Amino acid sequence: MPDRITLAHGSGGKAMQELVNKIFLSYFANEILNRQEDQARIPLAPLTLTGEKLAFSCDSYVVDPIRFPGGDIGKLAVCGTANDIAMSGAKPIYLSAGFIIEEGFSIDELKQVACSMAKTASEAGIEIVTGDTKVVPKGAADKLFISTSGIGVIPANVDWGVQHIQPGDQILISGNLGDHGATILNARENLGFGGQLNSDCQHLYPFVEALLPVKGIRTLRDATRGGVNAVLHEFVASSGCGFQVIEQALPVSSPVRGLSELLGLEVLNFANEGKFIAIVDPKDANLALSTLRQLKGGSDAAIIGEVNSSQKVSVLNAFGASRWLDLPWDEPMPRIC
Amino acid sequence: MPDRITLAHGSGGKAMQELVNKIFLSYFANEILNRQEDQARIPLAPLTLTGEKLAFSCDSYVVDPIRFPGGDIGKLAVCGTANDIAMSGAKPIYLSAGFIIEEGFSIDELKQVACSMAKTASEAGIEIVTGDTKVVPKGAADKLFISTSGIGVIPANVDWGVQHIQPGDQILISGNLGDHGATILNARENLGFGGQLNSDCQHLYPFVEALLPVKGIRTLRDATRGGVNAVLHEFVASSGCGFQVIEQALPVSSPVRGLSELLGLEVLNFANEGKFIAIVDPKDANLALSTLRQLKGGSDAAIIGEVNSSQKVSVLNAFGASRWLDLPWDEPMPRIC
Structure with missing residues (x-):
């Protein structure tokens, strides 16, 4: 792989396949994501065992700098959305992750961010089950933005509000x-x-x-x-x-x-x-x-x-x-x- | 409201409340979104009536120009993610929508995009139930990026793959x-x-x-x-x-x-x-x-x-x-x- 993200990495061609395979599928690997369909397919039965309502939330992360003492944009993108779900009483279980990457962004830095997301998600018992990658020309975005959404189940006896x-x-x-x-x-x-x-x-x-x-x-x-x-x-x-x-x-x-x-x-x-x-x-x-x-x-x-x-x-x-x-x-x- | 998006519109203060109320909550209004919790709360029972598996997908939209013959970034952001869900056989029912907006973007254009999303979603029988707004300084993003994620239920007898x-x-x-x-x-x-x-x-x-x-x-x-x-x-x-x-x-x-x-x-x-x-x-x-x-x-x-x-x-x-x-x-x- 090259050192830097190129526009080809967002184009739907071979370069994008390689990026997705070598970074996202490799760090986030799990049974649902590995199927590589355009949508995660999540069995409902285990969800209904734990409660009656789904908590569903999303957030985009644009933090600058992308690494800071105590975290980075990847950790933030997992915790932030997971926390919005958790506030309802639900255990966050599945996340989606969409990346908007500036042309020229370092592949090494992207790996570090993906690794940080994978580690944070794994420690929290969360699986990243679906995703998307866009690359925009240099100057059309500043380094890296991440959007995550997630779902969890609110326990049946919990009705906070x-x-x-x-x-x-x-x-x-x-x-x-x-x-x-x-x-x-x-x-x-x-x-x-x-x-x-x-x-x-x-x-x-x-x-x-x-x-x-x-x-x-x-x-x-x-x-x-x-x-x-x-x-x-x-x-x-x-x-x-x-x-x-x-x-x-x-x-x-x-x-x-x-x-x-x-x-x-x-x-x-x-x-x-x-x-x-x-x-x-x-x-x-x-x-x-x-x-x-x-x-x-x-x-x-x-x-x-x-x-x-x-x-x-x-x-x-x-x-x-x-x-x-x-x-x-x-x-x-x-x-x- | 002013003519243009300012950094204040993404800050978590009054300006952001006004933006969210006057644009997103107004165009996307529905029972779940109106509750204004940090997560949508979706009853599971109606979902399990229609199938056994949830389809969950996300995409970020960075199209340039944001308006083009036949559509705009808003219509695309609804259709694109809904279609990824539909390909599993599932009817898309709920969407999240996250906005990354460049400082100085026209409020009128944002209204048009939100209106287009609302119209597209409504025609498709989809509700936008949770969202997020970020504003980045001028030059840190090009106009407007939208990330949507969505869920639908795959019918019990459908197992395409x-x-x-x-x-x-x-x-x-x-x-x-x-x-x-x-x-x-x-x-x-x-x-x-x-x-x-x-x-x-x-x-x-x-x-x-x-x-x-x-x-x-x-x-x-x-x-x-x-x-x-x-x-x-x-x-x-x-x-x-x-x-x-x-x-x-x-x-x-x-x-x-x-x-x-x-x-x-x-x-x-x-x-x-x-x-x-x-x-x-x-x-x-x-x-x-x-x-x-x-x-x-x-x-x-x-x-x-x-x-x-x-x-x-x-x-x-x-x-x-x-x-x-x-x-x-x-x-x-x-x-x-």
């Missing part, structure tokens, strides 16, 4: 805030926090699975682009409730706090790629918290606030003063994920 | 060859065939549905990038059979033939976006053909050759001479779909 949120419910976060956003910001702008910052990019289903037996879970949502603030504003819009966050309760690592203070940015707006907000019945909030804290990577989970009826998002500071938190018109950075 | 192909089977095509490829080539290179050429971009399930009762169908595959030649070479690789095409039997419109002769290009390599190859037991080939020809848009369907054991693709010309047809290293054009 925004409609269950009520005033008095507790707001939990599964760990430290802002690691992914701060890491990308630092890598892009050379802010000098290298070595201290790592993206939290991770597969969240193990946390979700542990929460399945907790009766009082109202809903979960991963706090990606737009951060915790965006999630809480989405909840306001869909539930009609309000959400008060206690500033002192927010778990934030010191480098992330340092970076946010240096730039005067609100850490609640920072993107995460391995953290979620859980809204929980106050009766079960401590059980949910201790469940999360027992898990590997869950020791920083915290109760960070309470649902009220204000139809707004507010932050209570250490002096007992409350301020409204608007959803910003935009986020500090493009191409965060 | 390459493994069933046998020497003696007949090769059918569902209509004229090369319309999409010729149309894009003409539009891109200003070859002067304007007005005579139209992409064949269309939803193929109605053809597939009509073929479901035909017992002798071995397999179907839509002849997109790489054309009929690429499909036959994929069949060689997976089935171990050979495929002989009769040149005089190929249905080709006169403008497409004119363009291919002008440029000295093999029409079997031209991309299609609304045609498929069917491999059929010789006993049922005429039934399959007459079934296709009765359908709206199926009058040009033809038997174009026969399966043999040569493990190669060959073309028999009008003088009875046969030549091997190689799979080219690449196709004439990037960004055909």
Whole structure:
């Protein structure tokens, strides 16, 4: 194979066959994908054994740089979509993967990305069962974009959703805030926090699975682009409730706090790629918290606030003063994920 | 709303909410999408009533120009993925749609694309149930890329696949060859065939549905990038059979033939976006053909050759001479779909 992607690799000819065979089929090999039909054929019977509803989600990944401390675009493309599925209570099982590659992109880098996707998927028990490759001329895309979609089955007794949120419910976060956003910001702008910052990019289903037996879970949502603030504003819009966050309760690592203070940015707006907000019945909030804290990577989970009826998002500071938190018109950075 | 897409439209803030609400949720509205969870939640029970296997497929669309005679990137993104699903015998029912938009792209054009997707999906009885929007800085992508994935259910008694192909089977095509490829080539290179050429971009399930009762169908595959030649070479690789095409039997419109002769290009390599190859037991080939020809848009369907054991693709010309047809290293054009 050549060193670099050429337009021929996206043309439907021999070059594309070679690329698909040597990279994607080789890294992602599984029984369904290996059949090389234009669509994955997935037996429904095992799915219906585990639940009554399919969770189906998609995301495109355009993160820049494509490799960053704690992950790369491949890991992100698997975890991001898997996490959107997991938030419904479903175990993510199958993914599709579509690649848009710029002419001239390094084949070695593509292999590294595919390898990272394969490793992440395998650790999560997910199979990449169908895919697509497009190559665009140099300058028509920046390096590599990946789109993944995925499916999982929501357990029969689980019906989480925004409609269950009520005033008095507790707001939990599964760990430290802002690691992914701060890491990308630092890598892009050379802010000098290298070595201290790592993206939290991770597969969240193990946390979700542990929460399945907790009766009082109202809903979960991963706090990606737009951060915790965006999630809480989405909840306001869909539930009609309000959400008060206690500033002192927010778990934030010191480098992330340092970076946010240096730039005067609100850490609640920072993107995460391995953290979620859980809204929980106050009766079960401590059980949910201790469940999360027992898990590997869950020791920083915290109760960070309470649902009220204000139809707004507010932050209570250490002096007992409350301020409204608007959803910003935009986020500090493009191409965060 | 402003006239043009800004980075804020992809940031997870208010601007993105407005874009999603005013365009995507408005054009694609349906019960599942309207819930605005991060994943579509699809009841499994209706799916298992119609079959035993899920067909799951994805594709990314990077076509240039984004509007062309006979379609646009939106229609293509719905039909292309729906057709990959339909080739398994499944009726496509749900789609995901992920947008990667270049900063500065016209909001009006985005509306037109979304409207075209909504219309195409609605005509095909498909719902767009989950999605994602990313905006990248000017120059990091060319205008607009769309990734769709979709699911459908394969009927219980249908088991089409390459493994069933046998020497003696007949090769059918569902209509004229090369319309999409010729149309894009003409539009891109200003070859002067304007007005005579139209992409064949269309939803193929109605053809597939009509073929479901035909017992002798071995397999179907839509002849997109790489054309009929690429499909036959994929069949060689997976089935171990050979495929002989009769040149005089190929249905080709006169403008497409004119363009291919002008440029000295093999029409079997031209991309299609609304045609498929069917491999059929010789006993049922005429039934399959007459079934296709009765359908709206199926009058040009033809038997174009026969399966043999040569493990190669060959073309028999009008003088009875046969030549091997190689799979080219690449196709004439990037960004055909």
